Amino acid sequence: ETGVTQSPTHLIKTRGQQVTLRCSSQSGHNTVSWYQQALGQGPQFIFQYYREEENGRGNFPPRFSGLQFPNYSSELNVNALELDDSALYLCASSLGHGSGNTIYFGEGSWLTVV
Amino acid sequence: QQQVKQSPQSLIVQKGGISIINCAYENTAFDYFPWYQQFPGKGPALLIAIRPDVSEKKEGRFTISFNKSAKQFSLHIMDSQPGDSATYFCAASKNNDMRFGAGTRLTVKP
Numbered sequence: 008e009t010g011v012t013q014s015p016t017h018l019i020k021t022r023g024q025q026v027t028l029r030c031s032s033q034s035g036h037n038t039v040s041w042y043q044q045a046l047g048q049g050p051q052f053i054f055q056y057y058r059e060e061e062n063g064r065g066n067f068p069p070r071f072s073g074l075q076f077p078n079y080s081s082e083l084n085v086n087a088l089e090l091d092d093s094a095l096y097l098c099a100s101s102l103g104h105g106s107g108n109t110i111y112f113g114e115g116s117w118l119t120v121v
Numbered sequence: 122q123q124q125v126k127q128s129p130q131s132l133i134v135q136k137g138g139i140s141i142i143n144c145a146y147e148n149t150a151f152d153y154f155p156w157y158q159q160f161p162g163k164g165p166a167l168l169i170a171i172r173p174d175v176s177e178k179k180e181g182r183f184t185i186s187f188n189k190s191a192k193q194f195s196l197h198i199m200d201s202q203p204g205d206s207a208t209y210f211c212a213a214s215k216n217n218d219m220r221f222g223a224g225t226r227l228t229v230k231p
Contacts, residue, residue, distance in 0.1 A: 038217075050210070107153050109170075110219070114163055
């Protein structure tokens with residue numbers, strides 16, 4: 008167990024709806040990153056939060072947004088859901104945001120868009 | 122978006138054999154190269170990692186070989202065991218941006 012917990016574990020949404028995924032980071036970790044993992048693919052970096060500020064973003068449209076709270080937990084929000092958003096969404100936490108900081112993944116939230 | 126190419130896509134090895142997975146990257150700014158192991162229903166877990174100033178790193182049965190000039194690195198699993206059956210991802214990162222390969226599904230037959 009990595010200490011990173013995500014909720015919900017599975018959910019089904021309709022195209023055009025909005026979804027919020029939640030993540031509790033490992034105790035003491037101040038950096039949270041979100042990844043999208045499509046079936047049979049490697050995780051793709053969505054964005055990272057460090058001390059409540061966005062600290063880098065991958066090639067995802069603005070309808071993917073996030074928040075980090077003072078306790079370092081985080082949310083991923085996706086608006087105007089599309090069928091291609093169906094994927095496993097992984098949260099990862101680390102102590103610090105530079106290269107070489109070990110990141111610990113949660114077990115993910117499976118999102119199906121129909 | 123994928124800047125890391127991984128091969129093979131799948132690999133079957135007999136128990137006790139050597140498993141070899143290869144990765145190639147494009148961006149010379151990457152400065153950290155980890156390998157992750159993922160079991161079904163679980164998130165990826167760090168297995169071993171290397172920095173580009175080192176050509177090889179060994180931890181137990183797992184070895185990373187790194188060729189900076191060729192922009193390639195590989196994972197060798199010695200004495201492969203059925204419990205090693207999982208999907209393996211290589212990755213390359215610079216600061217907060219980590220790029221993953223597409224994964225290799227390893228099956229170790231008893």
